[in-house]
Amino acid sequence: MDWKDALLNIVKDSGNAQAKTLRFGEPLSKHTYFGIGGKATAYIEVSTVAELAAVARFHRQWDVPVAIIGRGSNLLVSDTGFNGIGVRLVGELAKLEVDGNIVSVGAGLSLPRLSKVMSRQGLSGVEFALGIPGSVGGALIMNAGAWGSSFGDVVTDVTVMNDTGELLTLTHTEAKFEYRRSGLDAYFCVIGATLKLESGDADAITARMQTFYKQKVETQPFAEENAGCMFKNPLGDSAGRLIDISGLKGHRIGGAEVSTVHGNFILNIDNATASDVLDLVAYIQEQVREKTGISLQTEVKRLGFDD
Numbered sequence: 287m288d289w290k291d292a293l294l295n296i297v298k299d300s301g302n303a304q305a306k307t308l309r310f311g312e313p314l315s316k317h318t319y320f321g322i323g324g325k326a327t328a329y330i331e332v333s334t335v336a337e338l339a340a341v342a343r344f345h346r347q348w349d350v351p352v353a354i355i356g357r358g359s360n361l362l363v364s365d366t367g368f369n370g371i372g373v374r375l376v377g378e379l380a381k382l383e384v385d386g387n388i389v390s391v392g393a394g395l396s397l398p399r400l401s402k403v404m405s406r407q408g409l410s411g412v413e414f415a416l417g418i419p420g421s422v423g424g425a426l427i428m429n430a431g432a433w434g435s436s437f438g439d440v441v442t443d444v445t446v447m448n449d450t451g452e453l454l455t456l457t458h459t460e461a462k463f464e465y466r467r468s469g470l471d472a473y474f475c476v477i478g479a480t481l482k483l484e485s486g487d488a489d490a491i492t493a494r495m496q497t498f499y500k501q502k503v504e505t506q507p508f509a510e511e512n513a514g515c516m517f518k519n520p521l522g523d524s525a526g527r528l529i530d531i532s533g534l535k536g537h538r539i540g541g542a543e544v545s546t547v548h549g550n551f552i553l554n555i556d557n558a559t560a561s562d563v564l565d566l567v568a569y570i571q572e573q574v575r576e577k578t579g580i581s582l583q584t585e586v587k588r589l590g591f592d593d
């Protein structure tokens with residue numbers, strides 16, 4: 287039997303709401319901020335640990351690749367798409383529970399929502415996150431951050447699932463948070479985390495969150511489709527500055543253009559393909575290396591490419 291038929295049977299037999307969300311040939315451009323990418327062979331939304339464990343076991347049994355897709359705000363999907371199952375975490379897997387200053391979050395939760403709810407409740411530590419349009423899972427994997435704070439700073443432990451469907455709890459140290467990366471991509475899926483926030487004045491926290499957001503909107507492009515910063519900042523410098531002094535702002539290949547507002551953002555301004563974006567990435571890397579001697583490394587994750 288073909289794996290697609292097997293997946294359909296399993297999902298149907300489970301008789302739960304998950305069945306309604308299974309789709310074949312789902313355009314992943316719909317699920318990424320870039321608005322770029324071909325189709326996933328299958329796409330499914332899972333709302334419980336048990337449903338996710340079933341997907342993990344299916345992946346092992348049928349040797350089918352699975353990609354967890356958060357909000358797709360740090361993702362470039364290939365033009366030929368992804369030959370596997372795209373999974374989105376919803377329902378119980380997007381939970382938000384507050385107990386004093388200890389907060390339990392599901393990986394599917396939206397980061398801006400977390401930031402807003404915490405500020406209203408007088409809990410400080412995630413004010414920086416209102417302008418980061420990702421999920422908690424994506425923020426854990428990427429150790430997302432801004433204004434000198436990173437998501438990992440407030441994390442005490444992380445729950446992950448391995449591909450037998452077993453849950454593991456990792457300490458902060460075991461999660462291996464570093465600048466815009468973590469050790470969490472070694473696991474099948476990140477399920478959620480416990481955060482320790484600081485109690486404070488709700489109005490002051492909200493004001494700080496809004497100031498960060500305003501500064502971000504004023505200095506970064508928000509109108510056009512993009513995937514946030516394309517390159518990591520080299521130690522002690524800024525990728526945006528290097529791209530700027532290399533004269534690359536506004537440079538265009540196909541439908542992809544280097545933002546004139548912030549050089550580290552590549553915009554999909556006119557039906558860009560993933561190839562346009564990668565050609566522009568390679569051109570920027572080559573020009574910056576030639577002009578400054580620095581090799582820029584990409585921050586945006588790729589899905590559906592051979593490398």
Ligand SMILES: Cc1cc2nc3c(=O)[nH]c(=O)nc-3n(C[C@H](O)[C@H](O)[C@H](O)COP(=O)(O)OP(=O)(O)OC[C@H]3O[C@@H](n4cnc5c(N)ncnc54)[C@H](O)[C@@H]3O)c2cc1C
Nearest residue numbers: 356357358359360361393420421423424425430431476514
């Ligand atoms: C306008 C804009 C502004 C941005 N500003 C910032 C910023 O200031 N700072 C910053 O750090 N980033 C920024 N980003 C990038 C992005 O929002 C963050 O990296 C975010 O944390 C990614 O989360 P996501 O849910 O969208 O992840 P996705 O893009 O969906 O996925 C990223 C990677 O994580 C994996 N993944 C996602 N969830 C899980 C999970 N539960 N389990 C296992 N793997 C998972 C995916 O498979 C993929 O490899 C910005 C992006 C945009 C579009």
